[in-house]
Amino acid sequence: MKWSSLLVVLFLLAGCIPKSYIETLGIISAVGYDLTEDERIRGTLVMYQFDAGETSTSQVVTGEADTSKGIRFATSRLTSHQLVSGQVRLEIFENELAKRGMMKYMDTLQRDAAISDMGYLATSEVPSEELLKSGNDEDRPNTGNYIQELIKKSIKEEAIPNAVLTSFLHDYYDTGKDPILPSLTLEDDKAVINGISLFQDDRYVHTTSHEHTFYIMLMKQEFDHGQFQVQLPKDALEKYHKKESIDQPGENALHVSIHELNSEHAITPSKGDPTKQSFKLKMEGRLLEITQDIDLKNEEAVETLEKEIAKQIKEHLQETLQVLIDNKVDPVGFGAKYNTQNRTNRVTKENWREQIPSLQVDFDVSFKLLRYGISE
Amino acid sequence: MKTNIPFHPDRTVQAFYLFFIIHTSQIGAGLMGVPRILVLEAGVDAWISVLVAGLYLHLIVFIMLQILKSYENADILGIQQDLFGVWIGKALGIIYVLYIYMLLLTVIKNYIEVVQVFIFPEMPIWLMSLFLLSLMVYSILGGFRVVVGTSVVFFFLTIWLVFTIYKPITYMDWEHFFPVLQTPVPDLLKGVQQVTFSVLGLEILFFVYPFIQDKKRAALPAHAGVLFTTFLILLVTVVSIGYFSPDQLKSTVWATLSLFKIISFSILERFDFIAVALWMMVIIPNIVLFGWMIIHSLNRLFNAPKKPSLYGLAFLLFITSITAEKRVALNELTDWTGQIGFWIVFVYPLLIYVLVLLKKSMKKRHAS
Numbered sequence: 228m229k230w231s232s233l234l235v236v237l238f239l240l241a242g243c244i245p246k247s248y249i250e251t252l253g254i255i256s257a258v259g260y261d262l263t264e265d266e267r268i269r270g271t272l273v274m275y276q277f278d279a280g281e282t283s284t285s286q287v288v289t290g291e292a293d294t295s296k297g298i299r300f301a302t303s304r305l306t307s308h309q310l311v312s313g314q315v316r317l318e319i320f321e322n323e324l325a326k327r328g329m330m331k332y333m334d335t336l337q338r339d340a341a342i343s344d345m346g347y348l349a350t351s352e353v354p355s356e357e358l359l360k361s362g363n364d365e366d367r368p369n370t371g372n373y374i375q376e377l378i379k380k381s382i383k384e385e386a387i388p389n390a391v392l393t394s395f396l397h398d399y400y401d402t403g404k405d406p407i408l409p410s411l412t413l414e415d416d417k418a419v420i421n422g423i424s425l426f427q428d429d430r431y432v433h434t435t436s437h438e439h440t441f442y443i444m445l446m447k448q449e450f451d452h453g454q455f456q457v458q459l460p461k462d463a464l465e466k467y468h469k470k471e472s473i474d475q476p477g478e479n480a481l482h483v484s485i486h487e488l489n490s491e492h493a494i495t496p497s498k499g500d501p502t503k504q505s506f507k508l509k510m511e512g513r514l515l516e517i518t519q520d521i522d523l524k525n526e527e528a529v530e531t532l533e534k535e536i537a538k539q540i541k542e543h544l545q546e547t548l549q550v551l552i553d554n555k556v557d558p559v560g561f562g563a564k565y566n567t568q569n570r571t572n573r574v575t576k577e578n579w580r581e582q583i584p585s586l587q588v589d590f591d592v593s594f595k596l597l598r599y600g601i602s603e
Numbered sequence: 604m605k606t607n608i609p610f611h612p613d614r615t616v617q618a619f620y621l622f623f624i625i626h627t628s629q630i631g632a633g634l635m636g637v638p639r640i641l642v643l644e645a646g647v648d649a650w651i652s653v654l655v656a657g658l659y660l661h662l663i664v665f666i667m668l669q670i671l672k673s674y675e676n677a678d679i680l681g682i683q684q685d686l687f688g689v690w691i692g693k694a695l696g697i698i699y700v701l702y703i704y705m706l707l708l709t710v711i712k713n714y715i716e717v718v719q720v721f722i723f724p725e726m727p728i729w730l731m732s733l734f735l736l737s738l739m740v741y742s743i744l745g746g747f748r749v750v751v752g753t754s755v756v757f758f759f760l761t762i763w764l765v766f767t768i769y770k771p772i773t774y775m776d777w778e779h780f781f782p783v784l785q786t787p788v789p790d791l792l793k794g795v796q797q798v799t800f801s802v803l804g805l806e807i808l809f810f811v812y813p814f815i816q817d818k819k820r821a822a823l824p825a826h827a828g829v830l831f832t833t834f835l836i837l838l839v840t841v842v843s844i845g846y847f848s849p850d851q852l853k854s855t856v857w858a859t860l861s862l863f864k865i866i867s868f869s870i871l872e873r874f875d876f877i878a879v880a881l882w883m884m885v886i887i888p889n890i891v892l893f894g895w896m897i898i899h900s901l902n903r904l905f906n907a908p909k910k911p912s913l914y915g916l917a918f919l920l921f922i923t924s925i926t927a928e929k930r931v932a933l934n935e936l937t938d939w940t941g942q943i944g945f946w947i948v949f950v951y952p953l954l955i956y957v958l959v960l961l962k963k964s965m966k967k968r969h970a971s
Contacts, residue, residue, distance in 0.1 A: 233737075313873065314872070337854075340720050340721040340875075343865075343867075343872070343873060344864040345867060391865075393774065393864075393865055394774070396851055397774075397846075397847065399848075400848030400849070400850040400851035401776075401779075401848045402850075563778065564778065567778045567782060568782065570782055
């Protein structure tokens with residue numbers, strides 16, 4: 228009696244849970260948001276679908292609405308599939324839209340428990356619709372997936388800073404810190420990363436060039452296995468050219484390429500004044516390429532090389548900081564760092580923005596070459 | 604009703620089970636949202652509140668054990684009657700039962716709310732409630748030993764979830780904790796009170812004590828259970844403060860569950876769904892233990908037959924759990940229960956202890 232009643236309950240209740248058959252679902256993998264002429268949002272959804280008969284497994288649909296979820300509603304009339312957002316892994320915002328502040332469009336990303344916190348965010352110089360509909364010659368199932376893999380790989384290689392939703396939100400909510408995101412554009416009908424976009428809180432302000440990307444990251448995070456190239460003055464190492472070298476060594480500019488870069492940094496704000504900070508950076512790396520024939524057996528030569536590199540990096544850091552200051556952004560979190568050590572005259576979201584232009588950072592860079600390949 | 608409960612060896616458990624009983628009845632739906640309510644009161648210094656609350660918990664456990672030790676084999680219902688007389692004792696017993704009923708209801712409703720928000724928005728409340736209540740009835744029918752067994756089994760089935768927190772730890776920003784002690788002391792104390800709201804359930808010690816075999820060894824597992832509870836709350840609070848920005852945490856309702864959102868394995872993209880489902884195993888010991896307390900108390904107070912009162916309780920819970928659908932109402936219920944629970948669990952034992960001491964000294968004077 229007990230068992231049979233339990234069984235009846237089990238079988239009857241099992242029917243009450245809503246079912247989702249995979250063939251009827253349109254699983255959204257990427258979303259792009261653009262601003263239309265009449266100030267609405269145009270959303271582009273890239274979705275997977277699993278039809279037995281069809282060969283193409285993805286589809287791109289576009290709809291206009293006033294909210295992000297409204298787009299899903301507007302696009303649902305374009306497809307026979309039930310749209311679900313549990314697998315959204317990439318959200319692209321057009322710059323024009325991002326200028327107005329991203330948080331109001333991202334509310335649903337935070338509120339809807341179905342959406343993963345590990346999805347990637349990016350901004351786009353061209354309308355994201357074009358980006359997501361662009362052709363891709365690499366064998367990815369769809370463009371959304373291609374871009375997502377592109378960002379994922381670049382983060383892993385430490386070529387761009389982390390761009391997952393949770394770190395964006397984290398930086399946005401932190402006082403005295405601004406988020407950054409990778410910026411995408413189209414090159415030959417193919418989506419590529421062209422730099423980093425800077426944000427004042429959640430408002431997009433500027434996209435930096437590739438060179439600055441590395442130096443912003445150098446300030447913001449610590450490298451484990453990054454890489455970079457730096458150009459040194461032509462005659463910086465003239466003294467140490469190999470004598471037996473066949474071609475004229477000092478002819479071309481001196482370029483150095485460093486791999487397996489490991490960095491550590493410490494920011495020390497001065498007491499009571501958030502605009503005066505010092506930044507100590509320790510770097511270690513492996514020399515992989517140098518365009519002049521240098522005698523690396525000579526200890527002095529290596530030391531001079533290290534010093535020259537450190538000097539160059541310091542100059543570039545100053546330059547990059549100026550770009551940040553010009554745009555009144557603080558992705559590094561100098562303000563946040565100041566707050567952790569001071570109880571008075573604290574930085575707030577409002578007053579920090581006005582203080583950024585007078586920010587002065589004293590850089591102290593040291594560089595160490597660990598090894599230099601199989602030739603000396 | 605007699606003050607002391609006759610001791611049946613075959614209906615009792617060993618003292619070390621107290622660890623599981625106390626721990627599993629304290630940890631439940633409260634743990635899902637505790638970092639947020641703490642940070643709302645105590646800011647990024649919330650971890651200090653947790654530590655203070657932990658110390659206070661140990662004090663309360665100590666006092667509870669002292670009270671219980673001064674009787675032969677009594678529970679709180681018998682003690683109340685001994686101290687206040689039959690009528691007031693029974694009235695206080697009814698207050699206990701009503702409070703545990705509210706606690707049980709909050710646990711069920713909060714969990715259903717989470718399931719609806721995270722996994723099945725369309726799932727009707729009555730269905731979830733039916734599932735949970737049938738499990739409750741099923742294990743309470745087995746008697747006290749099965750109830751304790753449930754808490755042991757489900758403790759081991761869910762405790763491994765703690766290890767998955769390594770991933771959010773890698774995303775932590777330790778700078779959020781500095782400078783230490785930004786929060787004024789009154790706010791820290793409010794935080795302490797908030798902690799106690801989420802570790803209600805400690806009163807179970809007052810009810811299960813007569814069913815412990817080797818009472819001399821009860822202190823260690825009881826304190827260990829409370830210590831482990833404090834540790835878990837401290838862990839999720841510290842990780843949440845580091846992982847979220849303070850402002851972000853203030854708007855994240857179930858911060859502990861949101862921590863699970865970034866965990867993914869190559870065969871399992873969204874671990875948070877699993878975590879929410881597994882959370883049912885965290886709250887089942889809650890439901891079963893609280894249900895047992897109600898049934899046991901009704902039996903002690905009014906000699907109510909156990910089976911009919913169990914079915915009656917389940918029916919009543921079912922009806923009350925499907926009414927009031929909105930989260931606002933649920934929040935109010937939770938707040939009320941927390942307030943009442945704070946006085947019953949964390950203040951009332953002090954009063955009892957004073958009375959017990961008074962009574963003892965009076966007896967001595969009479970004797971001499």
